[in-house]
Amino acid sequence: MTDDKFLLLKMHNFSHGLSDDVVLEIAEECELLRLSSGDYLHRVNQPFDSIFLVIHGRVKQTLIDIQGNVLLQQYQTTGGQIGALAAALAEPSPLEVVAEDPTTILRLNYQKALELANKYSRFQQNVLREISNTVRNVLMKERHQKKHKLVAIFHQSSATRALTRKLIQRLQALGEDVAILSDDPNWQAMDNAPYYCLIKDGDYVSEQDARQQINRWSDSRRVLIDMSSANDPIKLASVVEFSETVFWCVTPDNWQASVSRLEAIENKASGWREKINLVWLLDDGSQWAPLAPALRQLVKQDFKMSFDEPQKHQSRELLNGFERIVHLLRGIKIGIALGGGAARGMAHLGVLKVLEQNGIIIDMIAGTSAGAMTGICYASGMEVDYNVKQFIHDLTPSWLFRHLPSGDHWYLLYKYRLGHFDPMLRKYLKNSCLEQLPIPVNTITVDLISGKAIVREAGDSAHAITESINLPVLSSPINRDGKALVDGGLINNVPADILVSKGCNFVIAVSVTEQIEQTFAKNTPDTPTGKMKKASILQTIMRTSLVQNVNMNSVGVQPADFVIAPDVKAFDITEFSRADEMAAIGEQAMCESIPQIKQLLAKIDPNLFDENDDVCE
Numbered sequence: 249m250t251d252d253k254f255l256l257l258k259m260h261n262f263s264h265g266l267s268d269d270v271v272l273e274i275a276e277e278c279e280l281l282r283l284s285s286g287d288y289l290h291r292v293n294q295p296f297d298s299i300f301l302v303i304h305g306r307v308k309q310t311l312i313d314i315q316g317n318v319l320l321q322q323y324q325t326t327g328g329q330i331g332a333l334a335a336a337l338a339e340p341s342p343l344e345v346v347a348e349d350p351t352t353i354l355r356l357n358y359q360k361a362l363e364l365a366n367k368y369s370r371f372q373q374n375v376l377r378e379i380s381n382t383v384r385n386v387l388m389k390e391r392h393q394k395k396h397k398l399v400a401i402f403h404q405s406s407a408t409r410a411l412t413r414k415l416i417q418r419l420q421a422l423g424e425d426v427a428i429l430s431d432d433p434n435w436q437a438m439d440n441a442p443y444y445c446l447i448k449d450g451d452y453v454s455e456q457d458a459r460q461q462i463n464r465w466s467d468s469r470r471v472l473i474d475m476s477s478a479n480d481p482i483k484l485a486s487v488v489e490f491s492e493t494v495f496w497c498v499t500p501d502n503w504q505a506s507v508s509r510l511e512a513i514e515n516k517a518s519g520w521r522e523k524i525n526l527v528w529l530l531d532d533g534s535q536w537a538p539l540a541p542a543l544r545q546l547v548k549q550d551f552k553m554s555f556d557e558p559q560k561h562q563s564r565e566l567l568n569g570f571e572r573i574v575h576l577l578r579g580i581k582i583g584i585a586l587g588g589g590a591a592r593g594m595a596h597l598g599v600l601k602v603l604e605q606n607g608i609i610i611d612m613i614a615g616t617s618a619g620a621m622t623g624i625c626y627a628s629g630m631e632v633d634y635n636v637k638q639f640i641h642d643l644t645p646s647w648l649f650r651h652l653p654s655g656d657h658w659y660l661l662y663k664y665r666l667g668h669f670d671p672m673l674r675k676y677l678k679n680s681c682l683e684q685l686p687i688p689v690n691t692i693t694v695d696l697i698s699g700k701a702i703v704r705e706a707g708d709s710a711h712a713i714t715e716s717i718n719l720p721v722l723s724s725p726i727n728r729d730g731k732a733l734v735d736g737g738l739i740n741n742v743p744a745d746i747l748v749s750k751g752c753n754f755v756i757a758v759s760v761t762e763q764i765e766q767t768f769a770k771n772t773p774d775t776p777t778g779k780m781k782k783a784s785i786l787q788t789i790m791r792t793s794l795v796q797n798v799n800m801n802s803v804g805v806q807p808a809d810f811v812i813a814p815d816v817k818a819f820d821i822t823e824f825s826r827a828d829e830m831a832a833i834g835e836q837a838m839c840e841s842i843p844q845i846k847q848l849l850a851k852i853d854p855n856l857f858d859e860n861d862d863v864c865e
Contacts, residue, residue: 400473
């Protein structure tokens with residue numbers, strides 16, 4: 249039992265930098281607890297007398313006031329600790345702690361922990377560091393994401409095995425020490441990447457042998473476990489339980505076999521899906537992943553990637569899918585919020601183009617109205633320049649409308665009233681759903697029945713756009729699924745807050761209605777009353793929409809880390825025919841902002857983002 253506790257304690261941050269003899273001494277003072285889902289670790293209003301070290305698994309901490317109201321809920325996962333602060337108070341604690349998943353805990357009496365901390369200064373430093381992390385993450389609501397050291401990568405077939413090697417190379421380039429345990433019979437040694445074969449004498453090594461090997465490697469080394477997912481589900485479940493992050497890799501022609509295996513794994517603990525990520529390798533020329541609802545419901549999120557060069561008019565978003573996986577491992581998630589503003593939203597495309605050129609890969613998009621339209625088209629994998637060209641082609645008024653007074657406005661009304669936007673978008677998006685696209689997208693629309701904002705993250709891509717751009721009065725509400733849906737700018741025009749709620753820890757917000765021209769119906773603030781022009785109903789509707797967008801900018805944008813506002817006020821909000829000019833302004837505005845964004849990102853991860861490296865002149 250002592251050997252078991254020793255190996256488990258070696259995996260925890262409390263043992264960082266300690267000799268094996270010291271770890272063994274501490275382990276002998278610990279009690280090993282193995283909790284099932286739903287087991288209580290601590291009940292409310294009971295005092296803490298111990299520190300609990302989470303070796304692997306997940307527990308939920310709930311802070312409850314004297315009236316029984318829940319004040320705060322927080323999860324502790326692998327490497328976390330519970331009770332160090334509460335035990336010091338020696339008072340009844342308002343904290344309830346329950347295991348969410350099968351969880352392994354080492355319990356260390358608080359008084360004994362104090363003795364050991366006084367005896368070993370490095371152990372004392374480790375305890376104080378973990379208490380500090382608890383304060384930062386729980387009380388200060390720190391957005392920094394934890395970098396998981398033990399990562400499992402399961403492969404449905406050999407087609408995805410190259411991902412592991414590429415990850416090792418990329419992580420090494422970022423300064424990481426990486427070790428690998430693999431059952432790949434064709435594994436070839438890699439420089440500076442220690443390797444351990446999981447197969448001995450034709451069978452898998454024991455879990456204890458694997459743990460011993462992991463513990464032989466240094467405290468700071470990241471460990472990847474590379475295995476076939478065709479194994480016995482019991483063996484797979486033990487690896488999932490042991491790991492902090494899991495990547496389950498499939499291709500469009502073999503994903504069906506993974507459904508039953510993931511179901512068997514999650515029958516043991518449904519909460520494990522919170523650490524399982526699906527990886528689609530789309531090297532068959534597919535632009536989008538299969539819909540696969542039976543598989544998606546068994547994972548937390550999915551990544552789409554390819555090792556092949558993009559086809560004509562396609563962007564590099566599938567190639568960038570690999571870097572999104574690296575982002576997850578490095579503890580960063582970059583989101584971009586694209587605001588509404590009708591044709592002025594074409595500036596978003598220039599912003600996105602420059603970010604990509606500078607190696608700032610977006611992990612998630614949230615868009616309102618024009619931001620939803622440009623965001624989804626970009627997320628679908630359409631090349632930016634092609635995107636701009638097609639918007640001009642599809643939304644330039646015909647000869648008749650070009651020769652009418654306010655023809656751009658009437659043309660837009662015509663497109664809305666005849667329902668032309670849906671078939672226009674389907675030429676490019678087909679019948680794709682948001683969850684199939686290379687980049688996760690959230691769109692904002694408003695339900696007039698409930699009076700609330702609706703956030704779309706799944707479902708028909710074209711519908712997500714037409715709902716979010718559905719300007720009141722120009723078009724009737726879209727009635728769908730018990731909702732009456734109109735333009736999302738009514739409530740949240742720049743939805744940076746949605747991205748923060750989805751786990752993004754660096755958010756860029758783009759507003760194309762930050763500035764508004766001081767003219768309406770040829771009237772300016774200096775126009776005398778007697779010379780003021782009367783606005784048409786259509787002009788009034790369009791101006792009202794713009795003014796509303798301007799005044800709703802501040803609602804969702806507040807949590808953004810960086811806000812950019814391309815100056816497109818000189819363009820009418822119906823001038824889609826000038827999309828290229830607005831995209832160019834978006835490019836210029838983002839080029840000017842790249843140094844600041846790189847500096848901010850470098851503070852989060854200086855190895856991943858070089859603040860001195862940009863392609864803008």
